[in-house]
Amino acid sequence: MSRAPSTTSLLCLEASARLGSFTAAADELHMSQGAVSRQIQTLEQRLDVPLFTRRRESLVLTDAGRYYLDEVTPLLQRLARATANVMAFKWRGGDLSLSLGASVGAYWLIPRLPAFTQAHGEITLSLSTRVGPADFKAAIDASLEFGDGRRSDVHSDFVLALDLAPYAAPGWIAVHGKRVTNDTPRASLLHHHTLVDGWDHWFRFDGLAGNPGRDGPRFEIMSMALNAAVAGLGVALLPDYMVADHVAAGRLKRLSRRQFRYPQKGYYLVYPSASAGRPALQTFRHWLLQMAAVAQQAVEPGN
Known part of the structure; x- marks a missing residue:
């Protein structure tokens, strides 16, 4: 079984898709633009499919990227909520x-x-x-x-x-x-x-x-x-x-x-x-x- 992508790469995917920019995603995630871009490249290499179409002024999800984001977004939401719950209520x-x-x-x-x-x-x-x-x-x-x-x-x-x-x-x-x-x-x-x-x-x-x-x-x-x-x-x-x-x-x-x-x-x-x-x-x-x-x-x- 192949190793699952890192949470960081999935967060970079979600933020880049929502904001339409690696730079904007980097600002939101407190990372460098280069680091966000590398996370996406690593994710695309692992999946062996492009997730974004790079345009001059914006990023656009490919069909594969849109499908993948739809599948992983609920997992990211559950992760964020579980983290907040454990921190706030000690389970x-x-x-x-x-x-x-x-x-x-x-x-x-x-x-x-x-x-x-x-x-x-x-x-x-x-x-x-x-x-x-x-x-x-x-x-x-x-x-x-x-x-x-x-x-x-x-x-x-x-x-x-x-x-x-x-x-x-x-x-x-x-x-x-x-x-x-x-x-x-x-x-x-x-x-x-x-x-x-x-x-x-x-x-x-x-x-x-x-x-x-x-x-x-x-x-x-x-x-x-x-x-x-x-x-x-x-x-x-x-x-x-x-x-x-x-x-x-x-x-x-x-x-x-x-x-x-x-x-x-x-x-x-x-x-x-x-x-x-x-x-x-x-x-x-x-x-x-x-x-x-x-x-x-x-x-x-x-x-």
Whole structure:
């Protein structure tokens, strides 16, 4: 196995590409222009491919250089953060970067986070949202995401099931009735991409013989379907934790005493092997699974 390039050469690559100049990179890195140029030359010789096109007044990455920089930048970011964390917190805490599904993050996790931050002030959380599986090349330590827990390249810890019931605004109910039936207008069934077949499952669960179809409005995330239901656009399948405030304020009503558990999928804490050993992640993981266990005990699907 060939020896990996030095961190210095990678830092020179990143700074030169970002600033477009060996001279500017040298100033930023407190090196001489010649030293930066030699680091890049050594790196190009090791890779046996040019990384820059040298022009009179600037540097431009080649296609190979652009690809290589995209791959090593997250590693440099992790290195910088790990160094800062160890220096500042002596490995007791530091920064933890989490990617969250937008709805479960905003409505389930964030309201519970004050308890975590009060108990673990040594850990600083950085939160971002996205739709779909996280890309761990983007310097993310872990992701709370909806899926089947079968991603082969990462660790997946089951956190929370998704239990759903139909909700609608009082105005919609006054026109269309207190239950979803075979006569409910299909254009009033709100869909979201998290559960493209959610209404199919509900019709089977509730013993409805008709086909729900896909005629109703479609939204990318559950929180958009929630807001559409509040606005009276139709009826949406939603978890209790998202609708509690709206129900208490009279903006939404539940159209069934029953709820069903979405099959074969749920929310998982997903993280790569590179993050698995971090004490900050293990502390958060332990806390998260405890919170989820308490929350799940309060849910009785099918009742």
